[in-house]
Amino acid sequence: MGESDNLSSVKHIIVILSGKGGVGKSTVATQLALALRNEGNKVGLLDVDICGPSIPKMLNLQDKEVFQCSDGWVPVFVDKEQTLGVMSIGFLLHSSSDAIVWRGPKKNAMIKQFLRDVYWRQLDYLIIDTPPGTSDEHLSVVENIRQYNPDGAVLVTTPQAVSTGDVRREATFCKKTGIPVIGLVENMSGFVCPHCSECSNVFSKGGGEALAAQLDVPFLGCIPLDPQLTQSLEDGKNFLDLFPESATRTAVQKVTTAI
Numbered sequence: 452m453g454e455s456d457n458l459s460s461v462k463h464i465i466v467i468l469s470g471k472g473g474v475g476k477s478t479v480a481t482q483l484a485l486a487l488r489n490e491g492n493k494v495g496l497l498d499v500d501i502c503g504p505s506i507p508k509m510l511n512l513q514d515k516e517v518f519q520c521s522d523g524w525v526p527v528f529v530d531k532e533q534t535l536g537v538m539s540i541g542f543l544l545h546s547s548s549d550a551i552v553w554r555g556p557k558k559n560a561m562i563k564q565f566l567r568d569v570y571w572r573q574l575d576y577l578i579i580d581t582p583p584g585t586s587d588e589h590l591s592v593v594e595n596i597r598q599y600n601p602d603g604a605v606l607v608t609t610p611q612a613v614s615t616g617d618v619r620r621e622a623t624f625c626k627k628t629g630i631p632v633i634g635l636v637e638n639m640s641g642f643v644c645p646h647c648s649e650c651s652n653v654f655s656k657g658g659g660e661a662l663a664a665q666l667d668v669p670f671l672g673c674i675p676l677d678p679q680l681t682q683s684l685e686d687g688k689n690f691l692d693l694f695p696e697s698a699t700r701t702a703v704q705k706v707t708t709a710i
């Protein structure tokens with residue numbers, strides 16, 4: 452395969468970042484991808500979380516394999532209309548419990564290949580889910596997308612994490628590497644009761660918004676902690692289609708309008 456230029460036909464490139472693991476970065480990435488697809492866009496979702504690829508399971512694609520064609524790797528599509536394509540290291544592992552123990556250079560080479568050699572065809576949005584923190588892998592992502600003028604990064608945090616320096620470090624990383632910050636999303640903010648669907652604020656409200664103001668980045672909204680979303684992700688089911696009336700779906704859609 453020669454030098455590929457598969458990202459040149461992608462209109463919008465968005466990187467999802469979080470300071471810590473477990474704050475819902477992959478959840479936000481998958482729900483944004485599905486919501487953008489539901490709005491009629493062609494969407495690609497690239498999982499470069501080399502050590503913990505969770506996206507195939509969340510979308511019920513864990514048994515799928517990727518194939519190569521003369522233009523590169525063909526992503527796995529969620530639907531037969533091919534409106535949402537996914538690429539993840541998870542597809543290249545023999546078993547979902549296989550761990551990848553690679554040193555930095557090998558990881559970076561893999562990320563480079565993921566960013567160059569996946570044959571997305573025409574895409575309105577490419578959402579890139581990254582590992583937690585700001586590591587070498589993030590630099591590899593940035594170096595390989597910079598020439599395509601990415602729209603920027605969406606920072607994900609939780610109400611518990613807003614007082615820590617993690618999100619601040621993400622914002623600094625973006626500044627140093629010249630990636631615009633699209634905004635901050637507060638995930639798991641408030642708890643949606645599975646019985647009455649009412650949302651209560653377990654932690655104090657407004658932390659994410661205040662942090663966004665401090666960092667001088669736009670606040671994109673709050674996504675509540677919703678047990679039905681957890682279950683849908685566990686079962687690989689499409690939450691947004693299953694619960695069209697939910698407050699969580701409204702919250703996710705609100706974020707897509709801001710990006």
Ligand code: ADP
Pocket residue numbers: 469471472473474475476477478479505638639674675676677678680681684685
């Ligand atoms: P990260 O990518 O930051 O490590 P994940 O997206 O894998 O985090 O989320 C961690 C866990 O929390 C997953 O089991 C996921 O299903 C759950 N989760 C994340 N966000 C929500 C939410 N808003 N409502 C319910 N469960 C959530």
